[in-house]
Amino acid sequence: MYVYIYDQIINSKNYQSLTAKIETRLTDLGLNGKIVRLNPMHNLERTIKDEVKSNCTIVLVGNDSLINSAFGILKGLDVTIGIIPIGKNGNNLARTYGINSEMEACNILAARKIAHLDLGVANNSVFLNHLSIKSSKSFIESADNLTLETNSPSIITIKCLSSTEDYGASISNDSHRLQLTINSSIKNHYLSKPTTSTTSIISSKFLINGNFSATLDDCITLSAPITVSVLKNGAKIIIGRYRL
Amino acid sequence: MFSRDEKGSKESDTIIGRSVKVKGDFLGEGNLIIDGEFEGTITTLGSLFFGEKSHITAQISGGNAKILGKVNGDIKLSGSIDLGKNAEVVGNISATSISIEHGAIINGHIIITKGSTENPRA
Numbered sequence: 001m002y003v004y005i006y007d008q009i010i011n012s013k014n015y016q017s018l019t020a021k022i023e024t025r026l027t028d029l030g031l032n033g034k035i036v037r038l039n040p041m042h043n044l045e046r047t048i049k050d051e052v053k054s055n056c057t058i059v060l061v062g063n064d065s066l067i068n069s070a071f072g073i074l075k076g077l078d079v080t081i082g083i084i085p086i087g088k089n090g091n092n093l094a095r096t097y098g099i100n101s102e103m104e105a106c107n108i109l110a111a112r113k114i115a116h117l118d119l120g121v122a123n124n125s126v127f128l129n130h131l132s133i134k135s136s137k138s139f140i141e142s143a144d145n146l147t148l149e150t151n152s153p154s155i156i157t158i159k160c161l162s163s164t165e166d167y168g169a170s171i172s173n174d175s176h177r178l179q180l181t182i183n184s185s186i187k188n189h190y191l192s193k194p195t196t197s198t199t200s201i202i203s204s205k206f207l208i209n210g211n212f213s214a215t216l217d218d219c220i221t222l223s224a225p226i227t228v229s230v231l232k233n234g235a236k237i238i239i240g241r242y243r244l
Numbered sequence: 245m246f247s248r249d250e251k252g253s254k255e256s257d258t259i260i261g262r263s264v265k266v267k268g269d270f271l272g273e274g275n276l277i278i279d280g281e282f283e284g285t286i287t288t289l290g291s292l293f294f295g296e297k298s299h300i301t302a303q304i305s306g307g308n309a310k311i312l313g314k315v316n317g318d319i320k321l322s323g324s325i326d327l328g329k330n331a332e333v334v335g336n337i338s339a340t341s342i343s344i345e346h347g348a349i350i351n352g353h354i355i356i357t358k359g360s361t362e363n364p365r366a
Binding site for chain 1: 257259261264265268271
C-alpha cells in the first residue's frame with residue numbers, strides 16, 4: 001500500500017498543475033494510494049505515526065527539509081520510503097539517490113529498486129547525506145580512541161560509508177562506518193593565499209566539541225557537543241539507477 | 245607504495261593534515277599519511293607517509309614507511325624505510341631495507357632484517 005505525504009509547500013496554487021500531472025502518472029503506473037497533505041493542523045510526526053503500517057510504502061512528496069524530518073521519525077521502522085522531489089531547489093537528497101525530477105521519481109517508484117542504507121545519527125536527529133561544521137577550534141574523539149584537535153578555521157564534514165550490496169558491488173570493510181573529513185586553511189607567511197590541509201579518518205562514532213553549530217543535510221542546525229554515530233541499515237529507500 | 249589493493253586490504257587511507265593534532269592509538273589496516281602532529285602508538289598493515297611538517301611521538305609498526313618529518317619513538321617495519329633530507333628520527337629503526345638521504349638525522353640503532361613477513365598487528 002502506498003501513502004503519499006505531501007509537504008505543506010505543495011498546498012500552494014503554484015504546484016496544482018504539477019501535482020495533478022504526478023497523480024496522473026502514478027495512476028497510469030498503477031501506484032495510486034492514499035494522499036495525506038501536511039498543514040499546521042496535520043503535522044508530520046502525527047501523520048506518519050497514524051499512517052505507518054508494516055510493509056507499507058511511504059512516499060515523501062517535497063524537498064530536503066521534509067525528507068530529513070520524515071527520516072528522523074521513520075528511522076529503524078520496517079517501512080519502504082519513496083521520494084518525489086518538488087521544484088528545482090532544495091532537492092539535494094533526492095539527487096543523491098538518483099532521483100532528479102518529479103516524473104523520473106514516478107518511474108523510479110514503479111521500478112522499485114530498494115536499497116538498505118545507513119543513516120547518520122547526530123544527537124537525536126538523523127542525516128542522510130552529510131553533517132557539516134564550520135569551526136575555528138574543535139575537539140574530536142573517535143570510537144577508536146583517537147583525539148583530534150583543530151586550531152585553525154576548518155570545515156568538518158561527516159558522511160556515512162553505506163554498504164552497496166544492492167548494486168552487486170563489493171562490500172567494503174568501511175561499510176556501516178563514518179568518514180570524517182577536516183579541511184583547514186593554514187596561513188602561510190610567504191604566500192598571500194592560505195594553503196589548505198585535509199584530514200580524513202574513518203570510525204564508527206565521533207564526539208565533537210567546540211564553539212560551533214552543525215548543519216545536517218543543510219536543513220537542521222545543532223549546537224555542540226555533538227555525538228555522531230551510524231544507524232546500520234536505518235532506512236529502506238527506493239532509489240534511482242544512477243545514485244551518486 | 246600506496247597502492248589501494250596492497251595485501252588485499254580495502255580499508256581507506258587515513259590522512260592527518262597539517263593543522264590537526266592527534267593523540268591516541270591508531271590501529272588500522274590501511275595506509276596512514278600524516279602531515280600534522282601525532283602522539284600515541286601507530287599500528288597498521290599498510291604503508292606510512294610522514295610529511296615534512298609532521299611531528300610524531302609514537303611507537304610505530306607498519307609495512308613500508310617514507311619519513312620526511314620528525315619522529316620520536318621506535319619504528320618497526322615489515323618492509324622498507326626511506327628517510328628524506330629533513331627527517332629526524334630519535335629511536336630505533338627495524339626494517340628490511342633503508343634509504344637515507346643526505347641531511348637526515350638518526351639517533352638510535354638501525355636493524356636491517358631479512359624480508360620479514362611479520363604481521364605488525366600480531
